[in-house]
Amino acid sequence: MILPLFGLLFAICGSSASAEEGGGLDIRIDEKLIYCAATLKERDSGFIHALKDGIPVTTVWNIQVDKIREYWMNKAIAEITLVRRVVPDLLSRSWILEDQASGISRKVYSMDAVGRFLTHLEYLPVLDRSLLAASTPYMMRVDVEMHTGEVNDGWWGNLLRPEQISMQKEFSLQ
């Protein structure tokens, strides 16, 4: 009798943790590289209020390229994690935009720039074209987490991850 109840519990837990589609994804392929352009829908403006109150906001972009396999799990080809952080400077009414992958930061005075920095990924080069085979279907998946406040770097941080926004798109080299 106990086991079915636990099963029900885990079923409920699993359903509540399911991902949702919350943005647009575009893939561009040139002669050498595969680019990814992603945009989060601004359905939640909570981070703007947080920024105006001086609370840092971080978006973690996790981009993964998989080879699609019909009868087995997809094979991972490449995975990139991009962390973008905005730290408000309340005294100068500006925002410092930090790209933690490259270490570049800049100060902006416009909220639009901040929003764009956090919610837009403009044709980021993801992987070399030579790594992919022609006429093979691939899947690009982008998972975005938006942290309000400091990012928890502790071991338990993975247990307390915020809701993920996922986007995915299939592509292949012609």
Added chain:
Amino acid sequence: MKRIGMMRLLPLLMALVLLTITITLWPSSEADSVLLAWVNVGLMLVLALLLIQYGMKLLRERREPPPGSRLRAKLVIALVTMLMVPSMAIQIAANQMVERGMDVWFDVRVDTLLDRALNLAQGFYERVEQDMKRSMLNYISDATLISAASGHLDYRTVSTYLSEIMELEGWQKAELFDINELLVGGVQQGELSALQAESLSEAAKLSMRLGRVSTELLSRDGGEVAVGYAPIVGLTSVIGLLRVETRLPAGVIQNARAVESDYRSYRQLEHNRQNIRETFTHVMLFVTLLVVLVAGLVGLLFARRLTAPVGDLAGALRRVTEGDLNVVIPESSRDELGSLARSFNTMANRLKLNVEAIEKAQEDLTKALDNSRQRQYVLESLLANLHTGVLLVEGNGKVRLLNQAVKEILQLPDNWKPSVDILKASVGSLHDIGEFYTELSGQQEDHLQREFDIQIAEGRSLHVLARGARLDETGSRGFSGYLLVIDDISELAEAQRNKAWAEVARRLAHEIKNPLTPIKLSAERLQRRFRPQVDDERVFDVCTHAIITQVERLQRLIADFSTLARMPQPKIRETAVSSLLQEMEELFNSYHRLDVQPCDDNWSCCCDPDQVRQVLINLMDNALAATEGQEGKAVRLYARMVEQSIEWHVEDDGEGIDTASASQLFEAYYSTKVNGSGLGLAIAKRIAEDHGGVLYLVSREKPTHFCLRLPRYHEQMEES
């Protein structure tokens, strides 16, 4: 009963309440304390499941609960309830306190205060920037700077000029760039931090491009500086850029940043206000659940430890109740329960010894009873199968025991039962029995033997031999009374009588037979020789004829006597019944009043046909003699097959036989005829008995009916 039922349902009710609370507190995925919430949900579900399991166990054990389970359940439920109530009270109180605390912490006054502090800090920065912008506006069209940016002045002159205006405006650093962003001149207070000038920032380039004065704040060398950009506008366009810096006062900046930091922390807390409340609630709930769970387990262990001896005792008592006395309960503890266990073990041991003693006594008694019953059974069987009648009479005259044989011999009425008074019951024809008992009980000798006749039903009389013995009491278990043994010796007496008569007949025949022949011959000789010589021939003839006739009669009589005395053994063979009937018909065909009815030709009988024929002739002679002078079929002879016997029936319509003659009909030398020897029916009866059959009178008159019944088969005859 209702209380017990509610007690059993209490865990299930508690589980229901817990599940309801679980559903109410089901965590949303957006909450920060979702992990703790899930932990709490898990704990509550575990608790609920444990309660359900425990409740189901109690319900299952409703009919036959294990010993001590009820007490254990009560203790556990009481302990958990006692813990849950204060825990829940503390939980509610703590939640209220947090709620109030949050209201106090995030009070609007604090909010306003922090806003104002931040505004103040921001105002300082704005003021610095505005002052910088205002002062820099004066140098946009400064002729010296224009000519310097145009390259008309040397570096020293430009630096001297910049030093003057820097000192005038109170800046810490001033640099001039031409349109190509090359440093035309620059000065600064203190030592140079670098040999090369910093390249222009995006803000500086923007200011030069837009031709607009702008400022920005930068952190540098452990402090903050305000950097201003002023485009140098020539006649038609921007030809250079003046960049100046002023260090902000460290104390003010420190305070301003502290205000900003506090404001940020406060806002972050405010943003997480709901999460903080939920986290606190969940932490408290977690602690409460943990306490309840641990308390429940501890309570269960404690209750189990406390109730185990009681359960053992109850179980042992149940086993004792069911008859199992080989029960010993552990005497581990030294407290009252241990003392109770010791007392119980002692009691059970004593009980066991007593029961063993009782069982042994019972076994001995059972054996004795069995022996007694066996003896009684043997005695009863012996008495039941005994053909001799036995009467056991107590000293006071009460019949103690009587067997079936005595009932059948004496044809005792129904009131003759054990405990009947023998003297009162010996009435009528049984009068002699009472007299015999009286004589036996009254005499000095221990034994008495008497023979007497007893009249029984249908005018029959029995000749019985009664023997009596006095039984003296021997030992404690003896019996004092009289034993009466009754034997029917009628047949024995008759046989003795027949034997005696046969002996008489044999001797008479021997003595009489020898002189009869010379008497007869002499009489015939007298008749032949002296008849002519006598005067009166008629008288002479009558006399001699009488002598001869009587002698012949005596000879026949003697022949009958001889027959009775020396009756030959029957020569048994299978004989057809119809042939005997046919012989009779042929023998007596001259008698028209005789009707012989034929029978089935297949009927047969194992008998001596000569002897049976003799019996039938005797019966037919009697019947014909009785019906002499009658018309019609006054005599009837017919046969019947009844079960395993063949019956010959002879009926006649004569005058019949009177009652007195009927009882003596089959006795030897009894005859109603003038010339009869009285041996015919006696011989016929003896023949019937020698064949294992019977000859009896069916009816005395109208019609006078005799029946000869013989067994069909030889084995039956032998058995008879």
